[in-house]
Amino acid sequence: MALDRKPNPNDLSAFWMPFTANRQFKKAPRMFVAAEGMHYTTSEGRQVLDGTAGLWCCNAGHCRPKITEAIARQAAELDYAPAFQMGHPIAFELANRIIEIAPKGMEHVFYTNSGSESVETALKLAIAYHRARGEGARTRLIGRERGYHGVNFGGISVGGIVTNRKVFGTLLGGVDHLPHTHLPALNAFTKGQPEHGANLADELERIVALHGAETIAAVIVEPMAGSTGVLLPPKGYLEKLRAITRKHGILLIFDEVITGFGRLGSAFAAQHFGVLPDMMTTAKGLTNGVIPMGAVLTTAEV
Ligand SMILES: Cc1ncc(COP(=O)(O)O)c(C=O)c1O
Structure with a gap:
């Protein structure tokens, strides 16, 4: 045609x-x-x-x-209503339905307009969470080399794609990065999750020793990265990140903008890999890409 x-x-x-x-x-x-x-x-x-x-x-x-x-039906019935102090029943229904398919432990949904905005929201929630618990010094954010978390200041700052970062100067202060896990010399031709590289999660201990756990709010990673090649997490890597973040009171954010809504077979990568983060950022598949929309999922604690 x-x-x-x-x-x-x-x-x-x-x-x-x-x-x-x-x-x-x-x-x-x-x-x-x-x-x-x-x-x-x-x-x-x-x-x-x-x-x-x-x-x-x-x-x-x-x-x-x-x-x-x-979409046509909704646009004809109610095209827009303010999002503060007033609601629409379907927004609540959708949140319940997202929680139904989310990993057990995720209990709340906060809507956004994109994956990039989900990331900014999760980073802000992390800092606000610690402040509300009297730990206002926890403002540092840790990302990972080769990571992609959208196009806003927070996301580029925790992201690790050099060409996206270098034109914007110092970006957000107080950010550090884990090493990436792309190890072709060790893992070439691996089927499924690579055998080598779980030890790279231990680098978080080095970063904690350098800055002090009491200054770190959150670690954000894509459970499976998809922007500088499809990089699966080495076996045991996510589990280690979870254990180290928990030990130090640091929130773990999975950026599930790519992996959410069935990409890996399970509804979310958190279920596929059996690791529960404190927050998950989503977008893309949430609306099948038709409407610009994202959502941040959090535990009851957050
Ligand atoms: C992991 C990840 N996070 C965030 C984003 C940004 O999402 P959006 O393009 O909806 O702002 C993307 C987009 O590709 C992504 O892959």
Whole structure:
């Protein structure tokens, strides 16, 4: 199906695309104009298999009638209502349904507009949690090299993708990073979780010794990283991170923006790997990518 939306290369100057070689793109634009199931349709009418599910967004496939009908119905019935002091029953129903499929121990949901905003929210909640318990010195945030946590200041600061970080100067203060776990020399050709690398979680002890546990609010990692290659956690790594964070009173945040909503087979990576964090950030698959929306899940304690 060729839709009548062939781009005119002279009309592409206003929109500057993120994470894209813009001049190259605009010389030879690749436009998707429709989608169904597992395929996109290009402006030339070519079918393209969506092998990354819209970069981990469209977990249920494209343009599912149940989803598009629900959106159309809701937009016609109540398009927007303020989110403070007033509510909508479906927001509460959705939270309950998320908790139903979440790992046991996750009890609360806080909505956001994206994965990036979920990350900022979780980092802020971590600092606020400690302050509320009289531990206001716990403001330090620990991320990991090669990590991706979106495009806002907090997320870039705890993230570990050099090209995303280096243009923004010092970013957030009080941030440190665990080493990444990509060890091709030891783990090449591994099927499933790599055998080597759990010891890299012990680096957290070094960071705690350097800064003092009483200054550290949270550690954030993707349980399975997906932005500098698909990097599975080494066997035992997440368990070790959980044990060390617990020992030092540090919150553990799993960034499940990619892994949430069935990506690994279980609803969340926390269930797949059997490790319960204190908070989980989600987005993408939450709405099948159709509506910009995210959610932070927390334990009752947080
Ligand atoms: C692990 C992770 N965290 C956060 C984000 C940011 O999500 P969003 O693009 O919805 O802001 C992404 C996006 O790819 C991600 O993969």
